[in-house]
Amino acid sequence: xxxxxxxxxxxxxRNKLRTCLTGFAVSWGIFMxxxxxxxxxxxxxxxxxxxxDVATNTVQVGGGRxxxxxxxxxxxxxxxxxxxxxxxxKESFPDIVDDVTSTTSVxxxxxxxxxxxxxxxxxxxxxxxxxxxxVILHGRYINDxxxxxxxxxxxxxxxxxxxxxxxxxxxxxxxxxxxxxxGKVNYKVVGxxxxxxxxxxxxxxxxxxxxxxxxxxxxxxDELTFSFHGxxxxxxxxxxxxxIHAVLNARHKAAPDDRSAVWxxxxxxxxxxxxxxxxxxxxxxxxxxxxxLLGGIVGVSNxxxxxxxxxxxEFGIRKxxxxxxxxxxxLIISESVIITAFFGYIGMVLGMIACDxxxxxxxxSSQDIMGMTIKIMENPTVGFDVAIxxxxxxxxxxxxxxxxxxxxxxxxxxxEALRAE
Amino acid sequence: MIDLRNVNKTYFGAQPLHVLKGIDLHIDKGEFVSIxxxxxxxxxxxxxxxxxxDNYDSGEYYLAGKLIKDLSERQAADxxxxxxxFIFQSFNLIGFKTAVENVELPLFYxxxxxHKRHLMAMEYLEKLGIKDWAGHYPNEMSGGQKQRVAIARxxxxxxxILLADEPTGALDSKTSEEVMTLLSxxxxxxxxxxxxxxxxxxxxxxxxxxxxxxDGIIGNIEENKEHRASAFGVGSIMK
Numbered sequence: 001x002x003x004x005x006x007x008x009x010x011x012x013x014r015n016k017l018r019t020c021l022t023g024f025a026v027s028w029g030i031f032m033x034x035x036x037x038x039x040x041x042x043x044x045x046x047x048x049x050x051x052x053d054v055a056t057n058t059v060q061v062g063g064g065r066x067x068x069x070x071x072x073x074x075x076x077x078x079x080x081x082x083x084x085x086x087x088x089x090k091e092s093f094p095d096i097v098d099d100v101t102s103t104t105s106v107x108x109x110x111x112x113x114x115x116x117x118x119x120x121x122x123x124x125x126x127x128x129x130x131x132x133x134x135v136i137l138h139g140r141y142i143n144d145x146x147x148x149x150x151x152x153x154x155x156x157x158x159x160x161x162x163x164x165x166x167x168x169x170x171x172x173x174x175x176x177x178x179x180x181x182x183g184k185v186n187y188k189v190v191g192x193x194x195x196x197x198x199x200x201x202x203x204x205x206x207x208x209x210x211x212x213x214x215x216x217x218x219x220x221x222d223e224l225t226f227s228f229h230g231x232x233x234x235x236x237x238x239x240x241x242x243x244i245h246a247v248l249n250a251r252h253k254a255a256p257d258d259r260s261a262v263w264x265x266x267x268x269x270x271x272x273x274x275x276x277x278x279x280x281x282x283x284x285x286x287x288x289x290x291x292x293l294l295g296g297i298v299g300v301s302n303x304x305x306x307x308x309x310x311x312x313x314e315f316g317i318r319k320x321x322x323x324x325x326x327x328x329x330x331l332i333i334s335e336s337v338i339i340t341a342f343f344g345y346i347g348m349v350l351g352m353i354a355c356d357x358x359x360x361x362x363x364x365s366s367q368d369i370m371g372m373t374i375k376i377m378e379n380p381t382v383g384f385d386v387a388i389x390x391x392x393x394x395x396x397x398x399x400x401x402x403x404x405x406x407x408x409x410x411x412x413x414x415x416e417a418l419r420a421e
Numbered sequence: 422m423i424d425l426r427n428v429n430k431t432y433f434g435a436q437p438l439h440v441l442k443g444i445d446l447h448i449d450k451g452e453f454v455s456i457x458x459x460x461x462x463x464x465x466x467x468x469x470x471x472x473x474x475d476n477y478d479s480g481e482y483y484l485a486g487k488l489i490k491d492l493s494e495r496q497a498a499d500x501x502x503x504x505x506x507f508i509f510q511s512f513n514l515i516g517f518k519t520a521v522e523n524v525e526l527p528l529f530y531x532x533x534x535x536h537k538r539h540l541m542a543m544e545y546l547e548k549l550g551i552k553d554w555a556g557h558y559p560n561e562m563s564g565g566q567k568q569r570v571a572i573a574r575x576x577x578x579x580x581x582i583l584l585a586d587e588p589t590g591a592l593d594s595k596t597s598e599e600v601m602t603l604l605s606x607x608x609x610x611x612x613x614x615x616x617x618x619x620x621x622x623x624x625x626x627x628x629x630x631x632x633x634x635x636d637g638i639i640g641n642i643e644e645n646k647e648h649r650a651s652a653f654g655v656g657s658i659m660k
Contacts, residue, residue, distance in 0.1 A: 002535070003529060003535065010517055010518075014517060313513075314515055314516075316513075317513045317514075317515060318515075318526070318530075319498060319501075320472070320474060320501060320507055320513070321501065321502065321507065321526060321527045321530070321574065322498050322499065322501050322502020322503070322527050322530040322531070322578075323498060323530050324494065324495045324498040324499070324530075325494050325495065325498070326495065327498075327530060414474050415469050415474045415475055418474075418509065418513060
């Protein structure tokens with residue numbers, strides 16, 4: 001082993017410039033691979049952390065329009081969900097569904113000391129706090145007493161509160177206990193919640209019963225939101241969704257397989273699809289990176305061919321004094337692998353440094369686009385697994401690069417090589 | 422030691438060239454033989470076949486009792502390594518290796534350990550009187566020194582035969598004489614079987630037996646114990 005390394009070192013030392021130039025191509029290839037994968041990871045992480053704001057095991061259901069005539073009704077009929085649908089869902093899937101809540105909302109203008117903000121007043125249940133992972137900064141969320149007593153209370157998003165106070169020096173919790181006007185009715189602020197960064201719509205949660213009665217909504221509700229458990233596969237989720245369609249369609253006299261009579265938004269499958277998209281992105285980046293690396297490999301292969309040509313005479317001598325074809329093959333392939341691995345590692349280290357720089361710059365900044373705060377990247381680095389995969393790729397690449405030159409070298413005929421002088 | 426029976430060799434090119442036309446040759450252990458002939462006579466081809474560097478078309482070649490025919494490359498390499506020592510006209514040392522590393526190389530392919538083969542190589546260099554040059558590269562040495570390194574490399578595996586292809590071709594007459602004296606001493610004192618291919622009669626005259634080859638067939642074989650075969654060869658090598 002030591003002898004082999006000595007031999008290779010002797011050979012590389014004789015062609016320093018050539019080896020370095022070729023090595024650069026390999027370094028560049030692996031550098032690009034690492035940076036691409038790191039950036040890809042960053043985008044995925046940023047995506048995921050935004051998606052994590054909501055619990056993944058919740059489903060939202062709302063009324064839609066029928067797409068086909070059924071039971072004597074024409075197509076295009078509007079379906080409106082009612083409170084009875086809540087209980088029906090609970091009864092139909094007792095093993096899967098945990099907690100069903102309904103939402104009813106109105107669009108209003110909110111006013112506080114002459115400052116107007118338009119938005120929606122969301123009649124919600126207390127359990128929505130966990131389902132939507134709402135973060136309360138000050139005060140509290142809607143509670144059961146609010147629901148029971150139909151209190152006129154409201155929770156204000158941080159950004160809206162800042163707007164109302166109109167003074168950055170006044171802390172937002174000052175708003176708690178104050179009354180804000182929603183349309184023609186006053187509501188008392190009981191809590192300040194963290195604003196939803198992924199949407200530029202303003203929603204102020206209030207007790208469901210209050211909104212229902214104040215705005216005469218009757219039995220009609222806008223959305224059903226419920227949490228569930230125990231479904232692992234995509235198929236199980238599809239079955240569950242089909243079940244929901246069937247139950248609700250039957251109640252509203254729509255065709256059992258009409259998928260537009262009610263809409264279902266399942267966050268779990270949404271997430272699953274996002275993961276899939278992420279995986280595709282990852283694969284695409286690998287392919288781009290590998291093609292970049294391919295350029296480097298061709299370079300190494302080319303250089304090794306020249307080396308073999310130059311060393312034909314030497315290989316002839318070696319064969320004459322007893323080197324087998326495999327001895328020669330081994331020499332060339334090892335040289336190729338060592339050049340590739342050495343320069344590849346340099347590229348990998350530089351790539352990881354670049355990822356780190358990316359993390360410290362782009363990874364720390366976020367941008368406001370149309371009122372939404374979007375992080376472009378979060379933690380854009382590659383893991384230990386990628387380092388190992390890249391090492392394997394390098395060794396394979398080196399072997400492939402050395403293969404043709406090595407076979408050529410092993411086929412050197414000693415008499416011809418010795419005559420070649 | 423060497424037994425050739427009706428060996429034929431044809432090079433198939435644009436025009437087929439029948440180089441060896443049925444060679445029968447017998448060389449015993451401990452002989453010191455030269456093969457002489459003009460260029461194109463087939464003497465180099467014969468040496469290549471003897472050295473298992475080239476194969477032949479028909480006939481039989483036994484080396485130390487083993488039939489050398491249709492060998493795999495690996496096996497041929499192994500036989501060359503263990504049974505044959507080569508000395509070339511142009512020395513064929515590896516330029517980026519020192520003298521001692523060049524001598525070590527055949528042992529490297531036998532898998533001898535680093536330390537042991539270094540000791541052996543130094544021993545052989547000492548025997549050939551160039552121990553002080555062990556750490557030098559070939560381009561720092563004279564022709565005679567280089568050929569001594571090559572001889573050390575050929576001897577280190579303790580081969581059955583030593584094949585020398587124009588060993589003095591690149592040397593001046595004084596050095597040529599030294600090299601030939603060295604070879605005959607090796608033959609006389611150590612009993613090494615040596616086959617020298619040459620077109621110089623003076624070189625051939627140093628050997629004990631001269632095989633004349635002409636147009637691919639063996640002409641006469643002279644016994645030359647008195648070393649008087651060549652009119653020019655007596656006492657010195659004429660250049």
